[in-house]
Amino acid sequence: MSDHAPTHSAPTALADVKARLADAAREAGHDPSAIHLIAVSKTFGADAILPVLEAGHRQFGENRVQEAKTKWPELRARYPGVELHLIGPLQSNKTREAVELFDAIHTVDRPKIAKAIADEQTRQGKRLKLFIEVNTGEESQKAGVMPKEAAAFLAHCRDDLGLEIAGLMCIPPVDEEPAVHFAFLAKLARDLGLSELSMGMSGDFETAANFGATYVRVGSAIFGAR
Ligand SMILES: *Cc1c(COP(=O)(O)O)cnc(C)c1O
Numbered sequence: 001m002s003d004h005a006p007t008h009s010a011p012t013a014l015a016d017v018k019a020r021l022a023d024a025a026r027e028a029g030h031d032p033s034a035i036h037l038i039a040v041s042k043t044f045g046a047d048a049i050l051p052v053l054e055a056g057h058r059q060f061g062e063n064r065v066q067e068a069k070t071k072w073p074e075l076r077a078r079y080p081g082v083e084l085h086l087i088g089p090l091q092s093n094k095t096r097e098a099v100e101l102f103d104a105i106h107t108v109d110r111p112k113i114a115k116a117i118a119d120e121q122t123r124q125g126k127r128l129k130l131f132i133e134v135n136t137g138e139e140s141q142k143a144g145v146m147p148k149e150a151a152a153f154l155a156h157c158r159d160d161l162g163l164e165i166a167g168l169m170c171i172p173p174v175d176e177e178p179a180v181h182f183a184f185l186a187k188l189a190r191d192l193g194l195s196e197l198s199m200g201m202s203g204d205f206e207t208a209a210n211f212g213a214t215y216v217r218v219g220s221a222i223f224g225a226r
Pocket residue numbers: 040042063087088171200201202203217218219220221
């Protein structure tokens with residue numbers, strides 16, 4: 001037997017992540033079945049994604065509309081029940097394709113995008129699961145609405161645009177304790193009456209589950225390093 005794993009086994013890694021996620025949820029008194037695991041397949045081709053689909057997994061995340069378009073229509077046709085989540089920033093000129101391709105968008109973060117999504121949903125007769133991205137670290141270079149603007153932006157989405165918003169999403173600053181941001185996002189969602197929380201990545205999905213995440217977005221822990 002070699003000391004080096006010849007190929008990364010995504011199905012094995014997936015099972016491990018699922019078990020750790022369930023443990024973390026139970027530990028915090030949450031129902032493990034209430035946490036959705038989004039397997040983030042960005043940068044990986046169909047050859048890497050197929051074993052995960054074969055293992056029965058159906059929830060996937062991509063961060064680029066263009067990249068998703070090259071991979072997913074064919075995979076979806078072969079594997080019924082796929083649910084595709086856009087977790088990266090959306091440009092308004094890509095909204096039509098995004099609404100066509102995806103079942104959920106986690107990065108609604110400004111009026112222009114919210115309006116474009118609302119228009120496309122009407123045009124296509126489709127309703128996606130939508131999350132408002134919150135810039136919990138108030139980082140100037142980062143996407144997301146500032147926490148103090150979240151309530152007004154939610155009201156705008158609902159009342160002016162007729163958008164149904166499911167919950168909130170965040171990406172904590174890399175150099176800060178994620179737990180602080182997860183606790184903050186959970187409280188903000190509670191205050192706003194929103195039930196879904198998209199938070200937690202490979203390095204911190206257990207912490208996110210402890211704080212009530214309903215969707216975790218896990219890439220490298222399943223597919224290997226990018
Ligand atoms: C890439 C990405 C992830 C997954 O990151 P990993 O560290 O590989 O798990 C999660 N969320 C967003 C928004 C991403 O862009």
